Amino acid sequence: MIKVITFDLDDTLWEVTPVLIRAERRVLEWLEQHCPELSQRFSIQAMRAMRMELVKSRPDLVHQISEARRFIMQTAMERAGTNSTRAASLSRQAMEVFLQARHEVELFDAVEEVIAELHSSYTLGVLTNGNADIYRLPLGRYFSFSYSAEALNSSKPLPLHFEKTLEKTGASAAQIVHVGDHIEHDIEAAQGFGWHTIWMNRKGRENISGIKPSATVGAIDQVPAAVHHIDAQLQSAADQ
Ligand SMILES: [Mg+2]
Missing domain, CATH: 3.40.50.1000 (HAD superfamily/HAD-like)
Known part of the structure; x- marks a missing residue:
């Protein structure tokens, strides 16, 4: 039985694909507003390349997909000149924006x-x-x-x-x-x-x-x- x-x-x-596309778009919009130095410093292509590089650098995060995403945002912000305390805080808030959108699913x-x-x-x-x-x-x-x-x-x-x-x-x-x-x-x-x-x-x-x-x-x-x-x-x- x-x-x-x-x-x-x-x-x-x-x-899942439309949900992820929307969530990523919403995070980008949020970052443009709250961390303008990031989008001024890096193109979307440059961000993608950085993401590939950073994912490889943290094999310990392979199953921690939210933390990996947050870590990438924090590092990108730091490279754009944001100080690390602010980058840590902004990346946590951006991740909340992502997760909120991640749950807007259409069954x-x-x-x-x-x-x-x-x-x-x-x-x-x-x-x-x-x-x-x-x-x-x-x-x-x-x-x-x-x-x-x-x-x-x-x-x-x-x-x-x-x-x-x-x-x-x-x-x-x-x-x-x-x-x-x-x-x-x-x-x-x-x-x-x-x-x-x-x-x-x-x-x-x-x-x-x-x-x-x-x-x-x-x-x-x-x-x-x-x-x-x-x-x-x-x-x-x-x-x-
Ligand atoms: Mg599946």
Whole structure:
């Protein structure tokens, strides 16, 4: 019997690219107003190059995506001549502007209804590599737990998200289904732990990976039927 369903967030419950583009634009506007020396000193291209250089310089921040972004802003400001106390403070405020926009997500059709329905029969959790926090959204009330890359200092497909879920729920691997859009980070990784998987393939991409999800869906409203199907197969295997 399936007891637990975990969900990836970005590109599984909402589309992430427009959210990130808007969040970055809003931070740039904020910086132009509050730290004009930065945009006067560096072009957007120069900022991008600096970002690449700084990301490489801090491998310790690989899972800390918000802190990495903040650190890059602080360093860029310092290089533009802002003193470091002010740069630290401004970069924290700019990060808040980013995170505010990061949570202005538009849920895919039927997400709220389907999650509410599944919540009545299953324990629901979130396993994300991104910096959206489900508990900052109304949808968060349906989720019993959420593991992010930042909280665990680890990202899928590394084992920690999956190990923590097993520990938290007390469920066995065969009682869990993970739903996600990324064939390696979500599907292959969860299968590696013996979990069932539902691949969210909204754009009907061809699966050339050789990885076989337990089920593939094109939209979230197909998830309840897919879970029931997995359950039915488990039941018939147990009956034989
Ligand atoms: Mg995703």
